[in-house]
Amino acid sequence: MRLDFTTPQRQSVTGIIIMFADTFQSIVRAMWVPLLLILFKLKEDQYLVVGLGFFGLVLLTLVIGYLKYRNFTFFLDEEKQEFVLSKGVINKSKISIQLSKIQQVDINQSIIQKIIGVYSLDIDTAGTDKKEISIRAIDQKLALLLKERLLDYGDKESEILDENQEIKSDTKTFLKISYNTLFKVGITSNYGRTIALLITFAITLYQSFKDAISTFEIDEKQVDTVFERGAGFFSAGILIFGLLVLVLLINIVRTFIKHFDFVMIKQKQSLVITAGLFAKKNTLLNPDKVQITSYSQNYFQKKFRILDMNMKQASSDEVKEQKKKSNAIEVPGCNTEERDEILKIILGKIPEKGAQYRSNFRYLIFRTFSAVAFLAAILTLLHYSEIGNMTIYIPLVFVYLCLISCLIYFGYKNHALYVNQDFIIKRHGAWDVEHEIIEPHKIQSITAKQYFWHKSSDVGHLILHTAAGDVDFRFGNFTHIKQLVNYWLYQVETSKENWM
Amino acid sequence: MEFTNETIDLNQLPKFEEVPFSSLNKNYIKVVYINIAIVLLIVAIGIGALIYFNEEFQDTQTYLFFGISYVVFALFLYFSSIIAVKRRAFAIREKDILYKRGILSTTTTIMPFNRIQHVAMHEGAFSRIYNLAQIQIFTAGGSTSDVKISGIEKEKAESIKEMLMQKIQNQI
Numbered sequence: 001m002r003l004d005f006t007t008p009q010r011q012s013v014t015g016i017i018i019m020f021a022d023t024f025q026s027i028v029r030a031m032w033v034p035l036l037l038i039l040f041k042l043k044e045d046q047y048l049v050v051g052l053g054f055f056g057l058v059l060l061t062l063v064i065g066y067l068k069y070r071n072f073t074f075f076l077d078e079e080k081q082e083f084v085l086s087k088g089v090i091n092k093s094k095i096s097i098q099l100s101k102i103q104q105v106d107i108n109q110s111i112i113q114k115i116i117g118v119y120s121l122d123i124d125t126a127g128t129d130k131k132e133i134s135i136r137a138i139d140q141k142l143a144l145l146l147k148e149r150l151l152d153y154g155d156k157e158s159e160i161l162d163e164n165q166e167i168k169s170d171t172k173t174f175l176k177i178s179y180n181t182l183f184k185v186g187i188t189s190n191y192g193r194t195i196a197l198l199i200t201f202a203i204t205l206y207q208s209f210k211d212a213i214s215t216f217e218i219d220e221k222q223v224d225t226v227f228e229r230g231a232g233f234f235s236a237g238i239l240i241f242g243l244l245v246l247v248l249l250i251n252i253v254r255t256f257i258k259h260f261d262f263v264m265i266k267q268k269q270s271l272v273i274t275a276g277l278f279a280k281k282n283t284l285l286n287p288d289k290v291q292i293t294s295y296s297q298n299y300f301q302k303k304f305r306i307l308d309m310n311m312k313q314a315s316s317d318e319v320k321e322q323k324k325k326s327n328a329i330e331v332p333g334c335n336t337e338e339r340d341e342i343l344k345i346i347l348g349k350i351p352e353k354g355a356q357y358r359s360n361f362r363y364l365i366f367r368t369f370s371a372v373a374f375l376a377a378i379l380t381l382l383h384y385s386e387i388g389n390m391t392i393y394i395p396l397v398f399v400y401l402c403l404i405s406c407l408i409y410f411g412y413k414n415h416a417l418y419v420n421q422d423f424i425i426k427r428h429g430a431w432d433v434e435h436e437i438i439e440p441h442k443i444q445s446i447t448a449k450q451y452f453w454h455k456s457s458d459v460g461h462l463i464l465h466t467a468a469g470d471v472d473f474r475f476g477n478f479t480h481i482k483q484l485v486n487y488w489l490y491q492v493e494t495s496k497e498n499w500m
Numbered sequence: 501m502e503f504t505n506e507t508i509d510l511n512q513l514p515k516f517e518e519v520p521f522s523s524l525n526k527n528y529i530k531v532v533y534i535n536i537a538i539v540l541l542i543v544a545i546g547i548g549a550l551i552y553f554n555e556e557f558q559d560t561q562t563y564l565f566f567g568i569s570y571v572v573f574a575l576f577l578y579f580s581s582i583i584a585v586k587r588r589a590f591a592i593r594e595k596d597i598l599y600k601r602g603i604l605s606t607t608t609t610i611m612p613f614n615r616i617q618h619v620a621m622h623e624g625a626f627s628r629i630y631n632l633a634q635i636q637i638f639t640a641g642g643s644t645s646d647v648k649i650s651g652i653e654k655e656k657a658e659s660i661k662e663m664l665m666q667k668i669q670n671q672i
Contacts, residue, residue, distance in 0.1 A: 082665060088623075095620040096661065098668045125617045126640035314640060444641035445611040448516075451604055465641030485610065486513040492612045493595040499615070499640070 005076035005149060008086070011069065014116045015137030019072070020065030021112050022136065027061060064089060074135060076149060083123070083150060085133060095133060101125045105147040107140075119143045123150065126314060126467060126500070174271065175264035175331070175338055181306060182259055185333040186252030188300040189308060192431070194247045259332045264342075271345060273329060285329055287346045289313045289500055291442050291468035295339055296434035306333040309342060314467035314500055328468075343437075347423070351437050354420025357484075360459045363415065363475035367408045375400060406430070417462075417473045419484060424464070426471055440488050441495040442466050448485050450478055464488075467499065514593070516610055521589035521600055527630035528651025532581050534626045540574055590649050592660070597637065599647045609647055613667040615639045621661050623654070633657040637664070 011018075028035070038050060067089040074085045083102070086094045104124035113120060113136075121143050123133040138146070260277035271285040290311045297307040309331035331342065340350050375397065382393065410430040418425040426436045443464050450460035460478030462485070464471045473481070547566050551557045584603050591598045596612045622634040627650070634650040635657050652660070 080665065081669060090625040092623040092628075093620055094622075094661075095618065096665050097618040098665065101617050101668070125638070444615045444639040445609055445645045445647075447607060447609040447645070449602070449605050449607040452606070463644075465639065465645035467640035467642070469642070470644055482515070482517050483511070486515055489516065489596060489610060489612060490513050493614065 005074075005146060006078055008073040008075040008084075010073055011135060011137040012118050012139050012142075014118055015072075016066055016069045017116055018113060018118065018120075018137040019068040020062055023061045023065045023068065024058075027057070072136075076146075085135075097123065097125060097133065099150060099152075102150055105150050107143045107147060113137070121146060172266055173263060174266040174341070175262075175334060177259065177262035177333055179256075181333040182255050182262070183252060184301075184304045184306055185259070185308070186255035187248050188298060188304060188306070189255070189332075189432070190251050191247060194250055195243070198243065198247065198250075255332065259330075262332065264331065266345065271342075273331075283329055285311060285313075288498070290346050291466045291499075292436055292438055292471065293343065293346055294434055294436040296429065296432045298432045305335050307336070307339060308332055309334060309339060311346065312468035347437065347439065349422075351423040351425060352420060353418040353425055354423070355418065357417040357419065357473070357476055357480055359412065359415045359473075359475040360457070360477065362454070362457070362459055364408060364412050366475070367411065368405075371404045371408065415474075417476065419487075424471075424488075426473060436471055438464060438466060438471060440491040441497045442499050443488055443492050444499070446485050446488060448478075448481055454478070516598060516608065519591045519593060519598060521591045521598070523589045524585060524649075524651035525630070525632055525653055528627075528632055529582065529585050531624070531626045531630060531632060531651070532585055536574075536577050536581060539577065543573070544570070585651070588649075588651075592663075597647070597664070599649055609645065611637060611639055611645075611647060613664065615641075616664060616668055618668075619661050619664050621657055627651075635660060 068087070071089055071092070072085075072087045074083065076083055081099045083097045083099060084094065085097075086092070102123055102125055106122045106124065107119050108122065109119050116137070117139070118137040119140055121135040121138050125133075135143075135146075257277045259275045261280075262275040263273070265272045265274075269287060271287070273281075273283045273285060275281055291314055292310075292312040294310045294312070295307050296310070301307055311329045311331075313329070334342070343350050379393070379397075407430040411428070414427055414429055414433050416427045418427070422439065424438045424440060426438075428434055428436075444467055445465045447463040447465065448460060449463070454460060458478045459475055460481050462473045462476060462481045464473075547570065551562070551566070580603055584601070587603065587606070588599075588601045590600070595614075596610050598608060598610050600606065600608045617638045617640055619638070620636040622636060623632075624634065627633060631654050632651050633654045634648055635652060636646065636648045638646050
């Protein structure tokens with residue numbers, strides 16, 4: 001084995017086995033339904049055919065595995081400072097990565113890899129899912145050497161060291177959140193999410209209760225009427241009151257568990273946050289890494305003079321898919337002065353709202369249409385599932401219509417984009433009014449979109465892609481959107497500032 | 501410093517909406533036809549198996565139902581693909597790459613070169629028959645913003661990729 005990566009080379013020879021295992025796994029994963037069906041429907045005289053078929057499948061995977069191994073090469077282009085990886089049997093891919101863009105190199109070992117004695121080497125850049133750039137079979141010595149070579153060019157290691165040193169240096173407490181404030185946060189936030197959670201919980205409870213009763217062979221009709229009586233107008237008031245108390249209680253407890261003893265400390269350039277009742281969580285926040293800063297406030301919070309802040313950092317796709325907010329750092333219940341202080345640290349100055357851009361009234365039409373369509377779908381579903389008498393839903397429909405029209409109206413009223421030279425601020429939300437702040441140089445790419453029926457009315461959509469997710473502005477004036485896009489492109493393309 | 505000053509500039513900036521776009525290679529539609537044919541074949545086999553193994557489906561009414569839906573599906577696939585391919589186009593400017601697509605909408609994504617993370621080139625089995633390739637461009641914006649441009653001649657794709665990598669390198 002040469003220790004020179006400048007010429008294209010294959011994986012370890014034992015890699016054939018890994019490739020074979022991978023192929024087999026993906027085939028089984030793609031075809032497990034028909035495979036199971038065949039196995040279950042099998043008659044004795046068909047054993048031979050199925051056995052032969054299975055043998056053929058194994059043979060095929062072996063061949064594919066071998067070809068995959070043959071076609072998988074990687075090399076390091078010293079001159080261009082690139083790592084180039086070619087792979088694929090029928091569909092061929094060639095991926096080139098600038099060494100300076102590599103963020104992380106992971107060396108892992110699965111069970112099969114352990115048996116054979118090879119490792120996998122995954123390369124992570126800010127833009128990829130991990131599976132894309134992965135060498136599946138490489139021996140340890142080579143893997144370590146390659147990792148060293150790959151990371152040699154960047155200065156990632158030193159960056160991490162810097163951060164560690166900063167922790168030890170002088171610190172000063174910057175923000176502390178009292179129990180009083182936490183209580184206020186608890187009773188004012190997250191209504192929507194908690195109610196949705198409770199409803200799903202209630203539905204599952206109702207279902208399992210019904211199932212339990214039907215297994216005990218009690219007359220189902222009786223139970224249904226009990227439920228109907230229970231959901232009558234008189235007890236509905238008590239039910240809603242109880243629900244409200246429950247929502248508040250859950251929220252208070254959750255807020256206390258999550259943000260107990262919230263302390264924010266300023267250390268040179270970064271912020272350190274410690275919080276948590278059972279598990280103390282320690283988070284380091286580097287202002288340069290924050291992509292989207294947002295703060296939100298609802299009517300009650302306005303009265304209490306508190307607001308929630310959120311700092312979203314760059315995250316890989318995997319994180320985005322799994323838990324949406326895992327890379328967001330939350331500051332519950334700070335006041336306006338504290339918010340401004342935090343904004344100053346993260347953005348350099350307090351962002352001012354620039355020129356305002358509003359949505360077209362078509363936003364209202366679209367929202368109303370979707371709300372009505374949703375209602376119609378639910379009602380049809382209820383109608384066909386034959387749950388009770390449809391007339392009992394009339395008051396519910398009325399409540400829904402009142403609520404949704406309020407939500408739509410205020411949502412429209414608050415939907416706006418503010419742009420100035422340094423900041424893009426998007427305001428949105430019907431109840432929790434959120435301001436999302438982006439610095440133009442944090443934009444990764446921009447999408448402008450227009451449906452053909454909006455052409456004559458000059459309406460269109462805008463999506464700003466950042467490393468922490470998308471921010472969109474819908475139903476805006478398309479002429480303005482185009483102007484803004486050109487302006488932001490100009491800013492991104494001339495900016496010397498790093499986005500991370 | 502204030503925004504009013506910038507508004508004048510806005511109209512003088514290069515306009516992305518006026519850039520001349522180049523469409524995909526003419527042969528690419530053939531690759532799409534082959535793909536549609538394969539999809540339709542698989543669907544046909546699926547329906548055939550469904551009818552063959554379930555005796556309650558073996559009557560004229562069901563045949564008619566499946567037949568009509570199949571034809572509608574095939575026509576829909578055919579015409580929507582033609583429109584989709586026709587409307588896809590890309591352009592390369594000095595400092596960014598633009599990609600336009602959409603059937604009902606016109607969606608333009610613009611990626612500045614200094615935000616591109618890396619580039620991949622894919623060659624499908626059928627694309628190779630017509631010497632075509634696909635370029636995939638990654639930014640840190642995640643999968644919603646990654647751009648895949650299919651149906652470019654292989655040599656051209658190669659040179660675009662080379663050019664993009666060069667641009668990335670020059671920024672450091």
